[in-house]
Amino acid sequence: MDKESIYDTTIKQLLSQNLNTEEKTKLYTDWSSTYELNLKQFGYAANSKCSEVLCKYYPENRDNIVMLDVGAGTGLLAEELASKGFKTIDGLDPSPGMLKEAEKKKLYRNLFCSYFTSKSLPFFKQDSFDLLAVVGSFGTGHIPYDAIIEMIRITKQGGIICISNRRSPFYESPDYVDRFFPLCDRLEKEGKWKKEEITTYNGFMENADGIIIVYRVS
Ligand SMILES: C[S@@+](CC[C@H](N)C(=O)[O-])C[C@H]1O[C@@H](n2cnc3c(N)ncnc32)[C@H](O)[C@@H]1O
Numbered sequence: 001m002d003k004e005s006i007y008d009t010t011i012k013q014l015l016s017q018n019l020n021t022e023e024k025t026k027l028y029t030d031w032s033s034t035y036e037l038n039l040k041q042f043g044y045a046a047n048s049k050c051s052e053v054l055c056k057y058y059p060e061n062r063d064n065i066v067m068l069d070v071g072a073g074t075g076l077l078a079e080e081l082a083s084k085g086f087k088t089i090d091g092l093d094p095s096p097g098m099l100k101e102a103e104k105k106k107l108y109r110n111l112f113c114s115y116f117t118s119k120s121l122p123f124f125k126q127d128s129f130d131l132l133a134v135v136g137s138f139g140t141g142h143i144p145y146d147a148i149i150e151m152i153r154i155t156k157q158g159g160i161i162c163i164s165n166r167r168s169p170f171y172e173s174p175d176y177v178d179r180f181f182p183l184c185d186r187l188e189k190e191g192k193w194k195k196e197e198i199t200t201y202n203g204f205m206e207n208a209d210g211i212i213i214v215y216r217v218s
Helices: 003-015 021-031 035-041 046-057 076-082 096-104 147-154 168-172 180-189
Strands: 066-070 088-093 111-113 129-135 155-166 193-205 208-217
Touching (some): 003 035, 021 035, 021 096, 035 096, 046 076, 046 193, 046 208, 066 076, 076 088, 076 129, 096 111, 129 147, 147 180, 155 168, 168 208, 180 193, 180 208
Parallel strands (some): 066 088, 066 129, 088 111, 129 155
């Protein structure tokens, strides 16, 4: 399929409000075997950007870090981070097809097939992870805005939550506008976490700006 067709049949649908969450999860599974190849054609840089940022926060002792990749997809982040010395990476994604691709990389300690929402996940104890990363998985019909509450619960005090995403959903999607950033601020006022940085950049992928959001759990 050429780039234009992939955009119309898949990427545009995943960004739209035409499909519900379950339909999007199925579309990811249908797309999983060519996902990486196709996103390369669109210059998808969100994982390398995330890795660059995380290496700044963890200049050394990366092999001691226990982390969770939420919305792990086919495992592009693990690929980036394993090459930088991160060794203990768990992954979670609701799409069995995407996870099957991630499993092939043999870089994840555990893979969980599940949605991440604001609901408490029974298989993650409080304070389980030093680092939680989410790449490209906030968007209409994807991870809900209030899932950050559960992200904080399972991240250790002093741990980092890093979101590397397309910028637009946070400013344009009704799922996030007037919800996501106000909740981030409220959680900071309540002493749950503290902002490290919110940075926007050009080149999340072709024709899309990116955003890096980093908080430290208090
Ligand atoms: C654009 S892909 C990004 C995958 C990977 N992080 C990457 O950068 O290649 C978005 C992923 O989010 C997953 N996803 C959607 N809703 C989710 C949810 N509620 N919890 C966790 N993952 C979700 C999808 O299954 C899909 O694999």
